[in-house]
Amino acid sequence: MSDPKIEPGYPLAWPQGRPRTRKPAPALFRKDGRRLTLTTARARLVEQVNMITQRGQPWRVRNMVLSTNIRFTLAGTRDQNVSRRDPEDAGVAFYFELDGRPHVLACDRWDTVYDNIAAIAAHIEALRGQERWGVADLRQAFAGHVALPPPGAPPERSWWKVLGLPGADVSRNDIDAMYRRLAARRHPDAGGTREQWDELAAAYEAAKAAVA
CATH class of the missing domain: 1.10.287 (Helix Hairpins)
Structure with missing residues (x-):
């Protein structure tokens, strides 16, 4: 099974109505004792998305967009034609369809884009655990992340x-x-x-x- 295609989204399109973190915390995630890079963080996300679909079955997750304030390529590497400085707003929003329904997972708790991507990957892993232990299936586990406007929100403008x-x-x-x-x-x-x-x-x- 080949890696799923995750489109880069720039600039960050934060979900409407989702509150923002005022003071992000210092980087948390590590790989071999080192801070994550865009490549290693994205690899964690790809791994978790891969594991949602059983081997040999049609993809359950489609139309994926990883929205950040970093320009990166489809291969998951940073675009070398733009600044290599990390953005002040390190938020990440991962848009996707699960079994045909739109969802979004967003995180800005950490002070780097890479850690927020890794946090989303860790969250997907935790949600997958609910299905693994028979507590809920994935659609139930992801129900709180359906990409819909918040209750009472005005309709979005075109x-x-x-x-x-x-x-x-x-x-x-x-x-x-x-x-x-x-x-x-x-x-x-x-x-x-x-x-x-x-x-x-x-x-x-x-x-x-x-x-x-």
């Missing part, structure tokens, strides 16, 4: 409205140009709010997927 575009019939250049213009104003470091930035990041990811 990506083109968030980006200030006239509609979905636009070019990738139009999308990139509007994103750069809005990002310069909505990033928290530029005076925007975290909610504005998360909405913009999510809209940008949706736009790129729609206008391939």
Whole structure:
């Protein structure tokens, strides 16, 4: 069974309505006594996703996107064409479909992207244990992570409205140009709010997927 395909998502699209950690804790996870890298952290996630599906059976987990503030390639390595500095916002959101239902696991408790990826992998391992011991099947175990808006939340705006575009019939250049213009104003470091930035990041990811 080959490794599942996990698409990179940049920038971080934090789940709507999910609270953020105010003061992330120092790095926790280790491999052979050393701090994790993007490659080793992603390998842990791939391993856990692999183990959800029994050998020889169709993939249960599909349409996976690992959303972070680090640009990385499909191979799981860091994009060498951009800065190698770790981002200030180390949050990670892992979007996927389990048996056809959308889910998201998000973590920003730790101060590195790598540790937050490893934490998500560890969480999947713990949820798998519920099925292994007969307490619940995976769909029940993941029920609390269905990617739906929180109760009472206003309906999400379409990506083109968030980006200030006239509609979905636009070019990738139009999308990139509007994103750069809005990002310069909505990033928290530029005076925007975290909610504005998360909405913009999510809209940008949706736009790129729609206008391939």
